[in-house]
Amino acid sequence: MIVIQYKKDELNNRILEEAEKEFFEKGYEHASVRQIAKRAGTTISNLYNYYESKEALFEALVKDECEGFQYFIQHHDTMDKPDEAWESMDIRVWRRILEDFIHSLPPIFTKRFYILLNCSRGTRYEETKTFFIRFMNEHFLEHMDTMGLKGFRELGNVIAEQMLGGILSIIRDYADEKQVRHLIVEYILFFFMGYMGLMLSNTGQWPNPGAIPAK
Amino acid sequence: MIVIQYKKDELNNRILEEAEKEFFEKGYEHASVRQIAKRAGTTISNLYNYYESKEALFEALVKDECEGFQYFIQHHDTMDKPDEAWESMDIRVWRRILEDFIHSLPPIFTKRFYILLNCSRGTRYEETKTFFIRFMNEHFLEHMDTMGLKGFRELGNVIAEQMLGGILSIIRDYADEKQVRHLIVEYILFFFMGYMGLMLSNTGQWPNPGAIPAK
Amino acid sequence: MIVIQYKKDELNNRILEEAEKEFFEKGYEHASVRQIAKRAGTTISNLYNYYESKEALFEALVKDECEGFQYFIQHHDTMDKPDEAWESMDIRVWRRILEDFIHSLPPIFTKRFYILLNCSRGTRYEETKTFFIRFMNEHFLEHMDTMGLKGFRELGNVIAEQMLGGILSIIRDYADEKQVRHLIVEYILFFFMGYMGLMLSNTGQWPNPGAIPAK
Amino acid sequence: MIVIQYKKDELNNRILEEAEKEFFEKGYEHASVRQIAKRAGTTISNLYNYYESKEALFEALVKDECEGFQYFIQHHDTMDKPDEAWESMDIRVWRRILEDFIHSLPPIFTKRFYILLNCSRGTRYEETKTFFIRFMNEHFLEHMDTMGLKGFRELGNVIAEQMLGGILSIIRDYADEKQVRHLIVEYILFFFMGYMGLMLSNTGQWPNPGAIPAK
DNA sequence: GATGAATGAGCTTTCATTCAT
């Protein structure tokens, strides 16, 4: 009995693994249940003993990530205190604060997180990415208002989307989680700097010739 | 029965319009010829009198954009002279140069350009985006080498992808071409600044507390 | 006007030529009117100005051959007097008689005759070959009865079919009409000999050891 | 609704039977999977649970025959020892040798063999017949060279084709395997005699008037 | 005479899903 139970888990894991690959490669709508079952070494009908529909299978795959993500959204006020960063202009300070923050996060930089945001079209999760982007944008806009930056509100959504998009690209392209986190830190720094430049430049203070490094 | 239209161009345009919508919404593979025909108010078989295959229809849609794009790639040495921009640290100079460049381009910032790059999976154009990103990345890497910037090579591809992604998002979200070009200019400036900050910060010169705007 | 008339004939001939090729290569059912029109350098609709249906086009192609063939069937009593051949055992006599007969026939050994018999399935001519085979078989059976040959009635149809089949193969494989007629003569002689051998062997008279050529 | 059959083999056999009929009647290209499914009493989609494509269904039908056929081709040197036949001029000897040979063959004289050779256009088997004819022709040519028979090389292919064609006609027209084999023996004898007559007549020795049976 | 437009039925194949065993 225990052996059978074990066997069941093994197949279940194989199904999840292959589903992950399939959804990742083709997206939800274009993914084929047939293919998942075949690659997992079972039949379609048996797969339906494990998950009652294609969407249920997808849900099983991204449920944890989605909940973690929701938790993050709801509690970001507590976690997310990098505002102090703005008080310093030293990029090394920024990097340290950001590193602490990114590394303190639960393991959300996973392939399944990528799937949740990028491969969920056709499911009830398809709005997650849009929601997240809007959420980020609102954050940006708050900052902009605080900093008195005007004239860039339209770019907020685009920047949020690409900032998130870059994070997802890193997740997609690199397998090692440590490197993923490292690259994400650098990538976000890159955006911070663009953002900071935007603000400073608009106040006329930076960049200016005097700040050019002596070649 | 005796309702006749007899305006080939009209139907052809309707087909192209609906195809544009369909490919834009669902991507090539998931787009349905049946749907396009139905929405264009004709039958599948008649649509096949206009375009001999799904791919031919797609091609008709993006051919011009693709050729314009190839022309741009081949002649960018001639067009693309913003290197002088680097000699100035004044963001208004950058903006002016970039505006001149962006507004001098032929009308490539179209929905069809978006489709060419973002909805072409399954066609022979599916590598266009990857190719473009690699092309941009090589440009970035050259600059990085010239500027002696190290340690960011891995991010090159990601940044290129998101820079392009942002442009495509703008195309996607805004209908008015003038505004599209305006936002693209600002968006690229944003990236320039992130990039510049990356370089300067690595030389330790910027940002520094003295550059903070007085609140 | 006359020029137009000329033009019409030219196109008509092109249509017939291409139809001949198409029907020959694919048979009636699998032939494509589209292909014929395209290869003839016109449109489908225009082709329908010349022939009111696929079958009408086929009919135009084989009508003459069919009538010639029917004439042959109806008057074969008059033409077909090779019975004297049986009175001689000299193959050179047979060959001469057969040559005279074959060369006296109107030009029925044409590609269109081949089409009529071998590519007409799906048309109202599809029984022509069967009919011809049965007709030949009846001739054979008459001869068999006359000659007192028994026990081969079942083979009659098969032999008739293959005798005709061979003639059609020769038409199919050789373009030059003279060579076609020559090969047909030899081929029929081959069958005559098989037939003669059958008869003689059944009477026990041939072949026998005494007839072996000294090696 | 609750009518259940649950005998996979039964349906499978029905499918194969109906496929046999359909391919036999219309040839591969013109056969309709829809029709096969309908006649077998199931749906198209279910048929695709049994065979993954039209070609796979065809293959299932002719695979054994094709392998048997290939085995025959590869081992005909061992089996095929009728050369001794040529040493005798007694047709009864020929018949006995041929009977032994034909009846020793595995059951290749089936409707499916007919389908393999005559209804396979459009499949990867479509060259089988041509290959077989060429193979037979080479045999004939060897004999002709050995016997010093000249001037009939062009007929070789035609004769081979019709000899095979006759065998296939017999298979097509007769259901009883014993009778099929019997008729094939007689039919091949018929060809042997035509062939023998050709040789002898060319040496001038036969037929001659003295061999005429007394009426 | 010639053409483009249009039609409806057909094709092979894949899809997610259900159900009795």
Add this chain to the structure above:
DNA sequence: CATGAATGAAAGCTCATTCAT
């Protein structure tokens, strides 16, 4: 738990043919 059987809808595409211009 596992499987084979079955389904209906949809996919891209081709067919012969018709008709107004």
